Amino acid sequence: MTTIYKDGEFVEENWTRADAETRAAIKGDALVPQNLFLEAAEDYLNRDGETAVLVEAGDDVELIRSYLDRLSYVAVDFPSFADGRGFSAARVLREQIGYQGDIRAAGKYILDQVPLARRCGVSSFEISKPEVLKALKAGEWPEVTKYLQPVGAVDEIPVGTRPWARRSFRDIAVAAE
Incomplete structure (x- = not known):
């Protein structure tokens, strides 16, 4: 289970991350890295369960434009707090492509980046750092x-x-x- 922060609320979700071994054979809801998704998009979209795409640092989000209306959400990876490519991917999705769905921050961002990510179009946060979870639960918002x-x-x-x-x-x- 993963803790998600969205609209001031905390929810638990259970998405399985696809990898080169599992591919589209995943049962249930799947979070698929963009490169794997593009290799077999229809296979991922036509299986049982919801599908979301993980845009990793350096991925061109324009490549998934035609699939956006069929995805549950788009996760944007922040591989480290010092890597700003996640902010750029979120802005391209929101401002240039016009994506209205959920953009989820995932990875190693820090609390100070949460309001800045919201400003760039991120609408939910997959929380992997206990200190971020603790601060958000305490109502901290820098x-x-x-x-x-x-x-x-x-x-x-x-x-x-x-x-x-x-x-x-x-x-x-x-x-x-």
Whole structure:
């Protein structure tokens, strides 16, 4: 079982990760690395159980565009907290491809990256680090309210005379209190 954080709630899910040995023979819900999925997409999609794709660092998410409406979700891998390619993949899915489904962060991200991933379009989090789980359960949310890079996944307002500077609408509520 894996703990998932979505919309302020914690749920337990049981997805089996496909690998080169199991391939599409997996029973039940399967999380399939993009490279394996593309080798036999119809086999994965036409078996019993739900299918989701794991986009690993360096994968071109454009390659799964035509399958997105048939996937349960797309997981984006964060292989280390210092690797930002997961943020880029989430933004491409949301802003360029227009994917409206669940984008799930998976891997070795840290708590400080959770609000930034949300800002890039991530809508749920597979929690593998106990310290992240503990902090989220305690209500910690290290929100940054001023940004220097606009994104299309959230509503923001310009700050000052610099068109790239943004602030969160949450910042206004805090200032009003």
